[in-house]
Amino acid sequence: MLTEEDAITATKLLQVTGIHRVIIRGRQIHLHVKNQKDLLDAAEKLHLIQREWVNEEIEFIQRQFFYNTLEKLLSINGRSGEEEVRQYVKEQLMEKVDHLTVDHSGNILAQKTYRSGKGPTILLSAHLDLVEELEKDREIIKDGTIWSSNKGILGADDRAGVAVLLEMAKRLETSNFNGKVKYIFTVEEEMGLLGAKSVNEYFLWDVDVAIVIDRRGTGDIVVSAGSYFSFCHKNYGEFFEKVAKDKGLNGWKTTPGGSSDTKVWAENGIQSVNLSAGYMNEHTEDETLDVEACYNVVKLLDGVFEQGRQMQQVLRRIKTLQKCR
Known part of the structure; x- marks a missing residue:
């Protein structure tokens, strides 16, 4: 069974990846996404999250995701x-x-x-x-x-x-x-x-x-x-x-x-x-x-x-x- 603290952390991390509707029932987490691409995007962002970010505020994690996008764009010639x-x-x-x-x-x-x-x-x-x-x-x-x-x-x-x-x-x-x-x-x-x-x-x-x-x-x-x-x-x-x-x-x-x-x-x-x-x-x-x-x-x-x-x-x-x- 997920603890209340685990549930809060999981919800925060999922929401910051772009999944805004998260329902937790017992040991199950239900995600509501518009399409498969949103799910893939969320998975990619979850992969980026470092252990030391977990207890940070949502704003901090959003900032790190933004920096990641910046780095990708700065790496594309054109x-x-x-x-x-x-x-x-x-x-x-x-x-x-x-x-x-x-x-x-x-x-x-x-x-x-x-x-x-x-x-x-x-x-x-x-x-x-x-x-x-x-x-x-x-x-x-x-x-x-x-x-x-x-x-x-x-x-x-x-x-x-x-x-x-x-x-x-x-x-x-x-x-x-x-x-x-x-x-x-x-x-x-x-x-x-x-x-x-x-x-x-x-x-x-x-x-x-x-x-x-x-x-x-x-x-x-x-x-x-x-x-x-x-x-x-x-x-x-x-x-x-x-x-x-x-x-x-x-x-x-x-x-x-x-x-x-x-x-x-x-x-x-x-x-x-x-x-x-x-x-x-x-x-x-x-x-x-x-x-x-x-x-x-x-x-x-x-x-x-x-x-x-x-x-x-x-x-x-x-x-x-x-x-x-």
Whole structure:
């Protein structure tokens, strides 16, 4: 017979692997899963769990799983147009969305309606391509929370952003968010935003706001390309500052930045921001990734989706202000 402590531990470990309905009767554990892939994914995650993790909080184990996804993505080569990273993302995302396709340029476009869908439509965006190939047989060096490559680029620009989006697709399945999310994983961002520019406008027509994860450093909420092109109304950027404060995440501030896919979404009339993903010195052999800072982006987005109604209020306020101009 399982003890009460064993039952609590087993339930926690199963739920953190993605099996959210666990029923324990006597010596039997009943798992409710949607499909065989969910069961296989859970088995893979259980295999990753180390003995010393068992008594840790769920948040700690979720963080370790996120780091594992990061490491997988940083190990996949793929300059613009490479199929391997696109296939990996498709496999991870397929069962978590209502619809997924690859467009004529190679961008992955997906969408999912959560609950009734009567809320904001949010675009989450990151890019798949790297600025150059990863060095053959390179190793990832882990110095605490700072990761780097022993030779060549690390590739965190923008595999860090891709990891964040995949994590959010998992979390939103069990969240209270009411609305729609569209996911775009672009190609050829490093070649002049060509992938984003080729996305068919119909996919963007109903998008209210865009969140891009493709900014160096930590704590930046990029709201413009320098002083010459605004990505959003100041109220939208300030909404992210407030969410970060509410979540106890220090240091997040609105700031001007450079060009990115964010500019393309903004040119389509979408309120857009680009968030720091934790990498530094991108495109060089000195590139590093602060994986804890990258995970904090997930926590920030958790807060954004928790405050979906407040976001709608901000958007209504912006529309009113724009009409009064």
